[in-house]
Amino acid sequence: KNEVEQSPQNLTAQEGEFITINCSYSVGISALHWLQQHPGGGIVSLFMLSSGKKKHGRLIATINIQEKHSSLHITASHPRDSAVYICAVRSYYGGSQGNLIFGKGTKLSVKP
Amino acid sequence: SQTIHQWPATLVQPVGSPLSLECTVEGTSNPNLYWYRQAAGRGLQLLFYSVGIGQISSEVPQNLSASRPQDRQFILSSKKLLLSDSGFYLCAWSEDRVTEAFFGQGTRLTVV
Numbered sequence: 001k002n003e004v005e006q007s008p009q010n011l012t013a014q015e016g017e018f019i020t021i022n023c024s025y026s027v028g029i030s031a032l033h034w035l036q037q038h039p040g041g042g043i044v045s046l047f048m049l050s051s052g053k054k055k056h057g058r059l060i061a062t063i064n065i066q067e068k069h070s071s072l073h074i075t076a077s078h079p080r081d082s083a084v085y086i087c088a089v090r091s092y093y094g095g096s097q098g099n100l101i102f103g104k105g106t107k108l109s110v111k112p
Numbered sequence: 113s114q115t116i117h118q119w120p121a122t123l124v125q126p127v128g129s130p131l132s133l134e135c136t137v138e139g140t141s142n143p144n145l146y147w148y149r150q151a152a153g154r155g156l157q158l159l160f161y162s163v164g165i166g167q168i169s170s171e172v173p174q175n176l177s178a179s180r181p182q183d184r185q186f187i188l189s190s191k192k193l194l195l196s197d198s199g200f201y202l203c204a205w206s207e208d209r210v211t212e213a214f215f216g217q218g219t220r221l222t223v224v
Contacts, residue, residue, distance in 0.1 A: 004155070033213065040121070041200050042217040086156070090213075099146060099171070100204075100213060102156040 003027050006087050006103035013110050019074040021106045023087030026068065030090050033100065034061050034072045037084040046072070046085075077110045084108070115139060118203045118216030125223055131176075131190040133219050135203030138184065143205040145186040146213075147178055150200040159201075162186060198223045 004025045013019055023032070034046040047054050047061040049070065054061050058077075063070040074081055084107050088100040118135045125131060137143050144163055148156040158171045160178035168178050175194050179187045186203060203216040 002155070031212075035215070040217075041220055043202060043215040045212060045214060048212040088156070088213075099158045099161055100148075100156075102148075104153075104155040 002103070003091075003101050004087055004089055004103040006085075006106050008106060009104070010107045011109070013077050013108070015078060015110055015112050017077050017110075019077050019081075019108065019110075021072045021085050021087075021108070023070045023072070023103055024068060025070075025087075025089045025101075027089065027091045027101070029065075029068075032063055032070050033088040033090070034070070035086040035088060037086055037105065039083070043086070074108075079110045079112050082109050116203065116205055116214055116216045118219060120219060121217060122220045123222070125193050125221065127195055127223055128192050131188070131193050131197070131221070133188040133201055133203075133221075135186045135188075135216055136184055137186075137205045140205070140207065141183060143184065143207060145180065146204040146206075147186065147188050148202040148204065150202065152199065156202060160188070193223045195223050197221065 007022045031048050031050045033048050036044045036046050049061055049063040058075045060073040072085060084105040086105045087103040090100055115138045146161045147159045149159050150156045160168055160170050162168050162180045165180055165183055175197055176190050198221055201219045204213050206213040
C-alpha cells in the first residue's frame with residue numbers, strides 16, 4: 001500500500017463545476033503539499049499545509065491531521081485548471097532530510 | 113527572491129550514452145537539494161538528496177549518480193544510460209526539512 005493515496009486518479013469536469021481531489025496518507029507528517037503539474041511537466045507548488053485550511057483565489061486546501069486526510073477544492077473550474085494535481089507529504093521519520101513522499105497524482109480535465 | 117533553474121527541459125539520448133542534468137538555485141544559501149524521478153504511471157520518487165557541498169545521499173540503487181560541486185548546484189549523471197532510465201526528472205530545494213519545497217521545471221528524458 002502506498003504511503004500517500006490520491007483519489008480520483010482521473011477526473012473530467014465541465015467548466016464551472018466545483019471540484020474536489022482527496023489525499024490520504026499513512027505516515028506522521030510535518031507538512032503536506034499540493035502541487036500542480038502542467039502537461040509540459042513543470043511543477044508548481046500550490047499550498048503547503050500543516051493544519052486547518054488555506055485559500056488562494058479559486059483554490060482551497062484543507063487538512064485533517066487526526067484523520068490523515070487532505071482535500072484540494074477548485075471552485076468555478078476553468079479549462080486552464082486542467083493539469084495533474086499531486087499531493088506530497090513531508091514525513092517526520094526516516095533518514096532523508098525532509099524529502100517528500102508523493103501521491104501518483106490526479107489528472108483533471110475541465111471541458112469548456 | 114529565490115529561483116531554481118533546471119535544464120534541459122527535454123532530452124532524447126541513445127542507450128549507452130552519458131547523461132548530465134544540471135540544477136541551480138539562486139537567492140538562498142546552503143539549501144537542501146533533491147533529485148526526484150517520475151517513471152511512467154508512477155508517482156515521483158526520491159533519487160538523491162544533499163544537505164551540503166559534496167554531501168550526497170542516495171535513496172534507491174540505480175544507474176545514476178549525483179554531485180554537488182557548489183553550494184547551489186546539483187548535477188545528476190549517468191555514465192551509460194539504460195532504457196529504464198527514461199522518465200521525468202525533477203530537481204527541488206528547501207531551506208530545511210520542514211519548510212516549503214520549490215521545484216524546477218523538470219527534464220523529460222527519453223532513452224532510445
